[in-house]
Amino acid sequence: MTIREMLEAHPQPAGGDLEARARCIEACSDCAASCTSCADADLGEGDVQMLVRCIALCTDCADVCQVTARIVTRQTAPEVATVRATVGACIVACRASREECERHAHHHEHCRICAEVCTRCELACAEFLASLPG
Amino acid sequence: MTIREMLEAHPQPAGGDLEARARCIEACSDCAASCTSCADADLGEGDVQMLVRCIALCTDCADVCQVTARIVTRQTAPEVATVRATVGACIVACRASREECERHAHHHEHCRICAEVCTRCELACAEFLASLPG
Amino acid sequence: MTIREMLEAHPQPAGGDLEARARCIEACSDCAASCTSCADADLGEGDVQMLVRCIALCTDCADVCQVTARIVTRQTAPEVATVRATVGACIVACRASREECERHAHHHEHCRICAEVCTRCELACAEFLASLPG
Amino acid sequence: MTIREMLEAHPQPAGGDLEARARCIEACSDCAASCTSCADADLGEGDVQMLVRCIALCTDCADVCQVTARIVTRQTAPEVATVRATVGACIVACRASREECERHAHHHEHCRICAEVCTRCELACAEFLASLPG
Numbered sequence: 135m136t137i138r139e140m141l142e143a144h145p146q147p148a149g150g151d152l153e154a155r156a157r158c159i160e161a162c163s164d165c166a167a168s169c170t171s172c173a174d175a176d177l178g179e180g181d182v183q184m185l186v187r188c189i190a191l192c193t194d195c196a197d198v199c200q201v202t203a204r205i206v207t208r209q210t211a212p213e214v215a216t217v218r219a220t221v222g223a224c225i226v227a228c229r230a231s232r233e234e235c236e237r238h239a240h241h242h243e244h245c246r247i248c249a250e251v252c253t254r255c256e257l258a259c260a261e262f263l264a265s266l267p268g
Numbered sequence: 269m270t271i272r273e274m275l276e277a278h279p280q281p282a283g284g285d286l287e288a289r290a291r292c293i294e295a296c297s298d299c300a301a302s303c304t305s306c307a308d309a310d311l312g313e314g315d316v317q318m319l320v321r322c323i324a325l326c327t328d329c330a331d332v333c334q335v336t337a338r339i340v341t342r343q344t345a346p347e348v349a350t351v352r353a354t355v356g357a358c359i360v361a362c363r364a365s366r367e368e369c370e371r372h373a374h375h376h377e378h379c380r381i382c383a384e385v386c387t388r389c390e391l392a393c394a395e396f397l398a399s400l401p402g
Numbered sequence: 403m404t405i406r407e408m409l410e411a412h413p414q415p416a417g418g419d420l421e422a423r424a425r426c427i428e429a430c431s432d433c434a435a436s437c438t439s440c441a442d443a444d445l446g447e448g449d450v451q452m453l454v455r456c457i458a459l460c461t462d463c464a465d466v467c468q469v470t471a472r473i474v475t476r477q478t479a480p481e482v483a484t485v486r487a488t489v490g491a492c493i494v495a496c497r498a499s500r501e502e503c504e505r506h507a508h509h510h511e512h513c514r515i516c517a518e519v520c521t522r523c524e525l526a527c528a529e530f531l532a533s534l535p536g
Numbered sequence: 537m538t539i540r541e542m543l544e545a546h547p548q549p550a551g552g553d554l555e556a557r558a559r560c561i562e563a564c565s566d567c568a569a570s571c572t573s574c575a576d577a578d579l580g581e582g583d584v585q586m587l588v589r590c591i592a593l594c595t596d597c598a599d600v601c602q603v604t605a606r607i608v609t610r611q612t613a614p615e616v617a618t619v620r621a622t623v624g625a626c627i628v629a630c631r632a633s634r635e636e637c638e639r640h641a642h643h644h645e646h647c648r649i650c651a652e653v654c655t656r657c658e659l660a661c662a663e664f665l666a667s668l669p670g
């Protein structure tokens with residue numbers, strides 16, 4: 135992704151660590167894509183009835199990750215309380231999705247990969263939050 | 269909107285008050301539309317330089333409201349922690365957008381209307397949160 | 403929804419019929435909500451295996467409708483080719499979702515309602531397209 | 537991104553070239569992020585009044601790219617007409633955004649980068665469309 139170069143080209147970079155911000159955006163984008171794909175792969179499995187909660191949680195997680203990527207990308211005149219609350223919600227959604235995917239990781243490769251991507255997103259979000267001033 | 273009928277037709281209605289859920293979804297959808305429109309109207313004003321923060325906050329708020337409407341709509345096997353965190357983030361985003369719109373309400377009718385819609389969304393989200401069990 | 407008042411308060415209203423624009427946005431918002439809810443209700447049904455394509459098409463339709471509502475809402479310096487192509491894609495997505503929902507309308511009330519909402523969205527999109535200049 | 541591995545782990549891969557599909561999703565995700573960032577960077581520039589159309593077109597393009605990434609990601613029981621129409625709309629939105637960004641590329645590095653990312657997305661979408669059967 136070219137998001138790092140884009141953040142650097144911004145006329146008024148926001149507070150916090152630009153590297154942590156870029157990693158958070160990349161992790162959220164990747165997690166949105168993986169969760170979208172995992173919910174869709176679940177839907178194509180023969181045992182879809184067993185995967186209902188995985189579809190539900192991955193669908194929610196994809197939505198929250200996608201919006202979090204957008205909010206964290208925006209550096210002009212942001213409201214830090216909104217950024218904190220959104221990234222916090224993203225960590226919660228990723229954790230729920232990851233825990234459910236882990237339960238199916240031995241049967242479904244897409245769940246195994248998706249759980250790893252969710253874990254990376256939780257960490258990248260937490261590191262970005264920690265990098266924010268005040 | 270037909271969301272109330274849709275929620276009632278669900279085979280496994282989620283916990284909490286269905287009326288409060290429907291009002292929350294409607295308020296989030298309306299706020300997403302108003303904030304999208306307010307950011308766009310700001311962009312068309314002659315004094316756009318004065319409205320930069322209004323554009324930024326309304327754009328974020330539209331994104332968060334739209335995702336919150338989706339998360340609250342879904343009743344199958346939800347993770348209540350994700351629902352709470354997302355609706356909580358929505359209240360924060362609406363408050364920020366509302367406070368900024370109020371500063372421009374005397375000059376711009378779209379900011380005046382948008383501030384009202386944000387207020388209704390904050391209330392509907394808070395009432396839905398209060399209706400959730402546990 | 404308050405979108406009509408918001409469109410009227412815009413400093414530079416776009417071309418075309420404002421009423422048709424407002425109806426298109428409202429229909430797309432309603433269809434996004436109904437399709438999100440229908441996919442979720444399908445997921446909670448005992449015969450989810452029979453509803454896989456309905457979940458897939460309603461999920462796609464919800465996404466396309468939500469973005470179409472945003473694009474049609476924005477009146478500042480728009481690119482009419484983008485508006486036309488997006489609204490056109492929305493009609494295609496609504497038709498696919500509606501045809502699949504109709505197949506399940508006798509068994510599932512949420513599919514019956516959702517098919518009606520999709521039909522209204524197809525019509526509102528077509529009327530908005532017809533109202534655009536050039 | 538891990539989208540390629542996710543697509544390969546799908547139980548029922550969709551028709552067309554998996555490599556072209558993965559490149560299309562990656563290009564749309566990257567373009568959504570760049571256009572979100574470019575609109576936000578424009579908003580922070582001193583000459584924001586000159587960048588109004590760039591903000592408008594990049595905001596639309598980010599929305600269309602994000603939804604296109606989702607639609608192309610989903611392989612279970614898709615409607616190919618919806619896929620074609622959405623990817624087609626994405627090419628139109630990217631072209632509009634790219635042409636406007638090119639006008640500002642000499643003054644603003646974020647516009648220069650964003651124009652390149654839009655170009656790559658147009659190409660990846662066209663190649664994916666060409667790879668679809670029928």
